[in-house]
Amino acid sequence: xxxxxxxxxxxxxxxxxxxxxxxxxxxxxxxxxxxxxxxxxxxxxxxxxxxxxxxxxxxxxxxxxxxxxxxxxxxxxxxxxxxxxxxxxxxxxxxxxxxxxxxxxxxxxxxxxxxxxxxxxxxxxxxxxxxxxxxxxxxxxxxxxxxxxxxxxxxxxxxxxxxxxxxxxxxxxxxxxxxxxxxxxxxxxxxxxxxxxxxxxxxxxxxxxxxxxxxxxxxxxxxxxxxxxxxxxxxxxxxxxxxxxxxxxxxxxxxxxxxxxxxxxxxxxxxxxxxxxxxxxxxxxxxxxxxxxxxxxxxxxxxxxxxxxxxxxxxxxxxxxxxxxxxxxxxxxxxxxxxxxxxxxxxxxxxxxxxxxxxxxxxxxxxxxxxxxxxxxxxxxxxxxxxxxxxxxxxxxxxxxxxxxxxxxxxxxxxxxxxxxxxxxxxxxxxxxxxxxxxxxxxxxxxxxxxxxxxxxxxxxxxxxxxxxxxxxxxxxxxxxxxxxxxxxxxxxxxxxxxxxxxxxxxxxxxxxxxxxxxxxxxxxxxxxxxxxxxxxxxxxxxxxxxxxxxxxxxxxxxxxxxxxxxxxxxxxxxxxxxxxxxxxxxxxxxxxxxxx
Numbered sequence: 225x226x227x228x229x230x231x232x233x234x235x236x237x238x239x240x241x242x243x244x245x246x247x248x249x250x251x252x253x254x255x256x257x258x259x260x261x262x263x264x265x266x267x268x269x270x271x272x273x274x275x276x277x278x279x280x281x282x283x284x285x286x287x288x289x290x291x292x293x294x295x296x297x298x299x300x301x302x303x304x305x306x307x308x309x310x311x312x313x314x315x316x317x318x319x320x321x322x323x324x325x326x327x328x329x330x331x332x333x334x335x336x337x338x339x340x341x342x343x344x345x346x347x348x349x350x351x352x353x354x355x356x357x358x359x360x361x362x363x364x365x366x367x368x369x370x371x372x373x374x375x376x377x378x379x380x381x382x383x384x385x386x387x388x389x390x391x392x393x394x395x396x397x398x399x400x401x402x403x404x405x406x407x408x409x410x411x412x413x414x415x416x417x418x419x420x421x422x423x424x425x426x427x428x429x430x431x432x433x434x435x436x437x438x439x440x441x442x443x444x445x446x447x448x449x450x451x452x453x454x455x456x457x458x459x460x461x462x463x464x465x466x467x468x469x470x471x472x473x474x475x476x477x478x479x480x481x482x483x484x485x486x487x488x489x490x491x492x493x494x495x496x497x498x499x500x501x502x503x504x505x506x507x508x509x510x511x512x513x514x515x516x517x518x519x520x521x522x523x524x525x526x527x528x529x530x531x532x533x534x535x536x537x538x539x540x541x542x543x544x545x546x547x548x549x550x551x552x553x554x555x556x557x558x559x560x561x562x563x564x565x566x567x568x569x570x571x572x573x574x575x576x577x578x579x580x581x582x583x584x585x586x587x588x589x590x591x592x593x594x595x596x597x598x599x600x601x602x603x604x605x606x607x608x609x610x611x612x613x614x615x616x617x618x619x620x621x622x623x624x625x626x627x628x629x630x631x632x633x634x635x636x637x638x639x640x641x642x643x644x645x646x647x648x649x650x651x652x653x654x655x656x657x658x659x660x661x662x663x664x665x666x667x668x669x670x671x672x673x674x675x676x677x678x679x680x681x682x683x684x685x686x687x688x689x690x691x692x693x694x695x696x697x698x699x700x701x702x703x704x705x706x707x708x709x710x711x712x713x714x715x716x717x718x719x720x721x722x723x724x725x726x727x728x729x730x731x732x733x734x735x736x737x738x739x740x741x742x743x744x745x746x747x748x749x750x751x752x753x754x755x756x757x758x759x760x761x762x763x764x765x766x767x768x769x770x771x772x773x774x775x776x777x778x779x780x781x782x783x784x785x786x787x788x789x790x791x792x793x794x795x796x797x798x799x800x801x802x803x804x805x806x807x808x809x810x811x812x813x814x815x816x817x818x819x820x821x
Contacts, residue, residue: 244418246428248296249289251308251413253406254379258282258314258398268380272399280314282381282400284358286344288327293416293428297435300330306346310358314396315383320348320356330364330439335799337691337699338366338673340439344379347386355386360400364440367672372440377402474498476574478567480553484574493553494567495544496574499530502537505608505818506575506584510543510568510592512615512793513685513717514709516550517542522705524697525797532806538813539579543571543586545595549707557712559729560591560720564598572606585813587611589796590757591717594619598726600742601735609745609816611809614754614792617726617736618768620761622668622686668755677703684709686756686792693794693801705793739772747783747812749805751790759786783812 257275275281286308296302306325325346333339342362349355360379365371379400384392402410414432416425477485478494488495497517509529511517520542521530534540545567546553575584583606588596593612600607601617667673668687681688681702691699716729728734748766750759762784770778785808787795795805814820 245291246293246419247289247291247417248293248428248432249287249415249417250410251285251287252402252410253283253285254400254402255281255283255406256379256381256398256400258312258381258383258396258400260314260396268397268399271397275314275398280398281311282314282396282398283311284400285309285311286322286325286346293432296329297431300435300439301328301332303328306344310346310348310356312383312396315356315385316350316352316354318351320350320358322346322348322358325358329436332696333363334697335695336365337694337696339696340364342376342379356395357384357386357392358382359384365672376440377407472497473500474578476578478570478574482566482570488552491552493546493551494571495542495548495551496571496578497542497544498578499534499540499542501534501539503819504537504539504814506539506541506579506581507533507813508541508543508571508575508584508586510545510586510588510596511548512590512592512688513547513713514549514554514707515590515705516548516707517544518550519705519793519797522698522701522797524695524701525801527802527806529796529801529806529809532802533810533813536810536814537819538817539581541575541579541584543592545571545592547591547710547713554708554710557710559712559716560595560598561716561728561734563591563595564735565602568595568599569604572604576606581818582606583608585609585611585816587613587809589613590615590792591713594720594726597742598735600744601726601738603738603741607744609747609812611747611749611812613749613795614751614762615757616748616762616765618724618761618764619721619726620724620758620764621721622755622758671755673699677706681706684714688756688792689794689797690751690753690789690791693790693798695799698797698799701797705797736768739768742769743773743777743781745781745783745812745816747785747809749785749787749795749808751787751792751795753789753791756792762786 257272257280259271259274259278259280286306288304288306290296290302290304292302296304304327306322306327308322309319310322311319323346325344327345328341328343330340331343333341342364344358344360346358347355348358358381360381362376362379364375367375379402381396381398381400382394383396385395386392414429416428419425419428474496475486475498476496477488477492478496479485479489480491480493483489485492495517499521509517509520511519520528522528527535530540530542544551545563546556546558547563548554572584572586576582586596586607586609588594588610590613594615594617596607596610597612597617600610667679667682671682671687671691673679673691678687689702712729719729719731720726723731725733726735746769748762750757750762752759766782766784769782773781787805790798790805795801798805
């Protein structure tokens with residue numbers, strides 16, 4: 225389905241002596257209520273409620289006709305023609321007559337995750353010559369099968385008055401619906417045209433209904449459809465991405481002995497990818513656990529964080545530590561201590577050497593964030609300022625994650641013979657056992673998703689994003705951002721959740737006693753809807769820092785932005801992150817850039 229389908233009007237030309245193309249038409253009646261426009265942000269439900277209270281009814285009797293039935297069977301985004309009448313006493317005492325119109329059975333909404341629209345658009349004339357434009361859409365969104373009736377029978381309507389060549393003016397909006405009786409009449413009205421034999425007509429009718437129901441299957445099939453939606457495991461790491469057309473300048477790989485190479489050595493345990501910018505100095509970006517740093521450079525985000533910072537004069541370095549999914553080391557066991565005490569110091573030193581900069585700025589997301597704070601608390605030199613997103617040294621998590629920690633889920637997986645977890649794992653017995661064990665774990669309230677990897681991530685780590693903040697293309701990239709996660713690192717993270725603070729892999733309070741080493745500018749980012757790490761953890765860390773360093777120094781060094789409506793990862797890859805989040809990141813980095821020093 226393409227956007228072009230929305231503007232395409234199917235045209236069928238019959239050559240002489242050539243059989244006519246099979247066509248289809250049906251009639252649909254909808255009825256409900258509207259009220260005068262409530263403004264550009266007016267709620268459809270509120271408008272319908274006002275219309276109900278004031279008895280402002282709207283009903284339609286529409287005929288929807290496909291001139292090329294085989295075309296719509298192949299592609300539900302093919303347009304049909306609309307004719308009929310619209311009865312809106314609020315606008316005209318006589319029915320409005322539809323002069324032209326189009327209908328699209330299912331058109332994807334690229335701005336929202338796993339969402340299609342049924343689209344109605346038609347122009348109508350009143351008996352006194354006034355012109356109106358009727359626009360409606362049904363929202364088909366992933367969810368339980370019980371939602372299928374509501375989604376497929378509820379039409380959100382906007383009516384505009386067309387005044388010559390001037391701008392159209394919205395005059396009413398509301399909601400109209402198909403009743404069960406209307407649906408029976410709709411099904412009975414389906415006609416197959418240009419097909420003489422009854423048997424062929426019945427076959428085409430069945431194919432059309434099957435195509436429609438088949439298109440709805442991914443939205444409402446739920447767990448039944450889930451096994452086919454796991455990605456196929458990749459045999460080798462993906463190539464390094466360009467970032468919004470910007471070529472990679474340098475890629476450096478670190479071997480277990482600490483030596484850096486231009487090509488990936490056996491057992492590589494760190495990677496640096498450089499997108500060289502201007503003179504404001506190097507900025508290192510570190511991702512979450514069992515992820516790739518290339519998630520900062522998604523092509524579906526325009527701009528993504530890499531291109532946003534590079535365009536503003538920063539020298540951007542993506543940093544994959546040993547748990548990065550594009551590294552051979554991701555298949556080995558490791559702790560967060562090793563990331564903080566080995567990988568970060570090596571990477572910072574290499575970036576300083578390659579860029580010839582006296583020091584760097586660093587942004588860490590999730591485990592990239594807590595390991596950044598841990599490396600600073602360990603005394604790693606050369607980091608001038610930091611941005612810590614979502615996961616601080618005082619993690620506060622959801623009841624679901626607390627329950628998983630109390631149940632010692634890491635030990636349970638070890639007992640199943642599982643040493644690592646991955647969303648695209650082959651169907652071995654232990655993987656099947658894990659899939660069956662996590663299937664009943666619910667998604668957070670309001671989060672509906674048919675992508676199997678999302679449910680897997682939610683079960684193991686927690687839901688990493690508010691779906692409403694993602695567009696569909698980015699949501700479909702989720703499987704490429706997550707991969708194998710080692711059980712030792714996962715158990716270390718669970719231990720931190722149990723203790724409510726950053727501890728070493730043995731549970732020892734090794735880091736927090738050195739709070740004096742955090743005497744540098746640190747900006748915190750916390751999503752108010754973060755299902756994994758609640759903003760209260762960031763608040764606790766800020767209170768700890770203020771208590772240790774005093775109000776004067778703290779007011780200079782520490783700042784925070786609570787990102788309203790954002791969760792965890794969507795603050796980096798969200799549809800509007802470049803508007804809502806990136807300017808805040810850039811502002812901190814600008815304040816402490818080399819050019820401002």
